[in-house]
Amino acid sequence: MSEHIVPRSTYYLVFGALIVLTAVTVAAANFDFGPMNDVVAMTIAVTKMMLVLLFFMHVRYSSRLIWVIVASMFFWLIILLLLTLTDYASRDWFGANVGGIMSR
Amino acid sequence: MSTQTTPEARAQEWRGRFPTVNYLNADYGIKSWLLTKDHKRIGILYLISVTFFFAIGGAYAAAIRLELLTPLGDLMQSHTYNKVFTHHGIMMVFFFLIPSIPTTLGNFLVPMMIGAKDLAFPRINLLSWYIYMVGGALTFAALLFGGVDTGWTFYVPYSTNFSNTYVTLAGLGIFINGFSSILTGLNFIVTVHTMRAPGMTWFRLPLFIWSHYATSLVMILGTPVIAITILLLALERVAHVGIFDPALGGDPVLFQHMFWFYSHPAVYIMVLPGMGVISEIVATHTRKPIFGYSFVAFSSLAIAVFGFLVWGHHLFVSSQSVYAGMIFSLISFVVAIPSAVKVFNWTATMYKGSLSYDTPMLYAYAFIGLFTIGGMTGLFLAALGLDIHVHDTYFVVAHFHYVMVGGQVLAFLGGLHNWWPKMTGRMYPEGWARFAALVIFVGFNLTFFPQFLLGYMGMPRRYHAYPPGEPMWQVLHVMSTGGASILGIGLLIPGVYFIWSMRYGRFAPANPWPATGLEWRTPSPPPTENFAVTPVVTWEAYEYRPVEEMEVVGPGAPDAPAGGQHPANRGVETEEQP
Numbered sequence: 042m043s044e045h046i047v048p049r050s051t052y053y054l055v056f057g058a059l060i061v062l063t064a065v066t067v068a069a070a071n072f073d074f075g076p077m078n079d080v081v082a083m084t085i086a087v088t089k090m091m092l093v094l095l096f097f098m099h100v101r102y103s104s105r106l107i108w109v110i111v112a113s114m115f116f117w118l119i120i121l122l123l124l125t126l127t128d129y130a131s132r133d134w135f136g137a138n139v140g141g142i143m144s145r
Numbered sequence: 146m147s148t149q150t151t152p153e154a155r156a157q158e159w160r161g162r163f164p165t166v167n168y169l170n171a172d173y174g175i176k177s178w179l180l181t182k183d184h185k186r187i188g189i190l191y192l193i194s195v196t197f198f199f200a201i202g203g204a205y206a207a208a209i210r211l212e213l214l215t216p217l218g219d220l221m222q223s224h225t226y227n228k229v230f231t232h233h234g235i236m237m238v239f240f241f242l243i244p245s246i247p248t249t250l251g252n253f254l255v256p257m258m259i260g261a262k263d264l265a266f267p268r269i270n271l272l273s274w275y276i277y278m279v280g281g282a283l284t285f286a287a288l289l290f291g292g293v294d295t296g297w298t299f300y301v302p303y304s305t306n307f308s309n310t311y312v313t314l315a316g317l318g319i320f321i322n323g324f325s326s327i328l329t330g331l332n333f334i335v336t337v338h339t340m341r342a343p344g345m346t347w348f349r350l351p352l353f354i355w356s357h358y359a360t361s362l363v364m365i366l367g368t369p370v371i372a373i374t375i376l377l378l379a380l381e382r383v384a385h386v387g388i389f390d391p392a393l394g395g396d397p398v399l400f401q402h403m404f405w406f407y408s409h410p411a412v413y414i415m416v417l418p419g420m421g422v423i424s425e426i427v428a429t430h431t432r433k434p435i436f437g438y439s440f441v442a443f444s445s446l447a448i449a450v451f452g453f454l455v456w457g458h459h460l461f462v463s464s465q466s467v468y469a470g471m472i473f474s475l476i477s478f479v480v481a482i483p484s485a486v487k488v489f490n491w492t493a494t495m496y497k498g499s500l501s502y503d504t505p506m507l508y509a510y511a512f513i514g515l516f517t518i519g520g521m522t523g524l525f526l527a528a529l530g531l532d533i534h535v536h537d538t539y540f541v542v543a544h545f546h547y548v549m550v551g552g553q554v555l556a557f558l559g560g561l562h563n564w565w566p567k568m569t570g571r572m573y574p575e576g577w578a579r580f581a582a583l584v585i586f587v588g589f590n591l592t593f594f595p596q597f598l599l600g601y602m603g604m605p606r607r608y609h610a611y612p613p614g615e616p617m618w619q620v621l622h623v624m625s626t627g628g629a630s631i632l633g634i635g636l637l638i639p640g641v642y643f644i645w646s647m648r649y650g651r652f653a654p655a656n657p658w659p660a661t662g663l664e665w666r667t668p669s670p671p672p673t674e675n676f677a678v679t680p681v682v683t684w685e686a687y688e689y690r691p692v693e694e695m696e697v698v699g700p701g702a703p704d705a706p707a708g709g710q711h712p713a714n715r716g717v718e719t720e721e722q723p
Contacts, residue, residue, distance in 0.1 A: 117366045120453055124472070125402045128457065131468035 234297030260342025280322030356421030419556030431498030508559025515551025540600025591628025
């Protein structure tokens with residue numbers, strides 16, 4: 042394992058950014074963006090996740106093998122979301138939500 | 146062994162047969178076991194604990210079958226029955242089926258098969274056992290305090306809003322146990338990537354390793370999802386966070402999506418290692434290389450990948466969109482392809498092989514047949530229309546028991562017999578073992594085949610009573626209960642003779658079958674460091690010679706020289722016991 046020495050200031054900066062983004066999350070919850078609500082929340086969340094992944098978890102300084110593995114994790118997450126959404130997106134295609142109890 | 150008479154070979158054979166210091170006697174005392182970092186000892190620790198949980202789960206199974214002997218719910222109340230089948234499921238799935246082969250045989254064999262001294266992270270390996278024990282203890286405590294009645298699937302809204310049993314505690318135990326799975330998977334992947342002996346290329350790896358590699362991928366990618374799902378369930382139950390409850394803006398079907406995203410691949414965590422065991426046994430006991438090695442290797446990976454794309458077939462009647470149902474149904478049919486590749490390739494391997502009837506091979510024959518039945522009935526359930534009829538009936542129960550018991554448990558038993566000489570340095574009694582295998586096979590089929598018929602006739606699962614007016618139903622239930630008794634006795638026999646053999650069994654040579662794998666090229670039981678000298682691999686996997694050829698020219702270079710004995714010559718060495 043090759044150790045990459047990251048200056049302490051980087052960690053403080055990332056920590057500060059995470060705190061700020063948490064505050065932004067709370068602040069954003071007070072506004073209604075309509076259909077953009079989910080998009081705004083997810084954008085902030087993904088940004089925070091990437092900061093943790095790249096800097097705290099050292100992926101930015103790691104080998105390409107690690108990148109491939111991280112990418113495969115995202116691929117798996119996409120499978121989870123995409124195939125679940127095939128259900129939610131097409132549930133009402135019959136109009137009357139056949140057999141379903143949910144009509145959200 | 147008369148084919149090798151050089152003094153060096155004799156000396157090696159001698160050392161192979163009577164090792165002085167091995168992993169079992171290298172150190173003494175309870176502390177040397179509880180703080181061990183030796184993968185072989187951790188494998189034994191797991192074997193003991195997994196057997197314990199299997200016995201608990203088995204006791205609940207006995208209670209279920211006893212209740213269903215008669216149509217009326219006269220042995221226990223419906224609420225008690227709910228707890229009994231829940232406990233059976235939780236114990237068997239989370240604490241036996243998922244960990245059993247990877248943590249016992251896998252822990253023991255993965256480093257030895259690739260020529261390594263240990264797993265990549267020995268301390269993490271020990272930690273995984275402790276995590277498993279803590280998780281098991283918590284869930285077991287939940288069972289003792291009063292139990293859980295949600296079914297092992299913990300479906301909402303019952304588990305979040307209605308059940309007043311120990312759902313959170315049992316869930317916490319399963320949540321913790323998940324980390325044990327993740328650590329084991331991580332350990333295997335890193336070990337296979339970084340610690341293979343010189344010459345052990347990816348395509349020289351035993352298929353056991355390929356299947357464990359695929360299993361580890363599923364463990365790492367899937368387990369976090371079930372952990373989060375159970376955590377969300379607990380949060381909703383305790384703090385009323387709205388994830389699954391429609392009244393709070395949630396969706397109960399979301400739970401099923403997230404639960405089965407892990408729990409369907411978990412089926413492959415259970416059966417893939419079993420398939421690896423069967424590949425080893427079939428090659429060794431037919432004395433042929435596995436037909437289509439690379440196809441079998443990649444079919445493991447294909448099963449691991451496809452396994453993640455099919456979970457929706459559990460939701461066909463759960464108000465899931467029919468369009469999503471069509472996609473999931475189609476992909477579920479596709480999983481049959483890599484599974485069939487394995488079955489056909491094992492069969493092709495046997496074609497014109499030197500078939501043996503040793504106990505491990507008996508289990509392999511049983512596995513191939515029973516897994517085929519289990520797999521084929523899975524296709525019935527993957528069909529959108531037919532599933533409506535048999536959903537949540539005993540047809541489903543029979544189907545997954547054919548895969549889980551007929552597949553995974555028999556593979557586990559076959560693997561235990563195959564590597565018992567290596568693990569303990571003693572042979573098991575062959576006659577008793579063959580008898581037990583037969584009893585288990587008969588008992589298993591008598592238990593679960595009638596359940597296919599029951600399910601098709603409409604007997605729902607998880608009911609503790611059924612209409613007395615249906616005479617055929619009780620006949621089938623009585624057959625099933627009778628079969629379960631036979632199966633139970635059949636499973637007790639190996640328990641007895643395995644323990645007996647540890648003291649009274651014949652000494653095992655280094656390579657009793659003889660097999661080509663690296664684990665057989667070191668004494669039985671192996672020394673703590675596995676190999677005196679790191680082996681250099683210069684041959685392909687499974688370079689077996691047929692018996693006739695072997696009798697003339699010897700087992701051949703890869704056929705492990707140390708104490709190699711073909712079953713045909715086995716009588717020769719018995720008189721040399723001290």
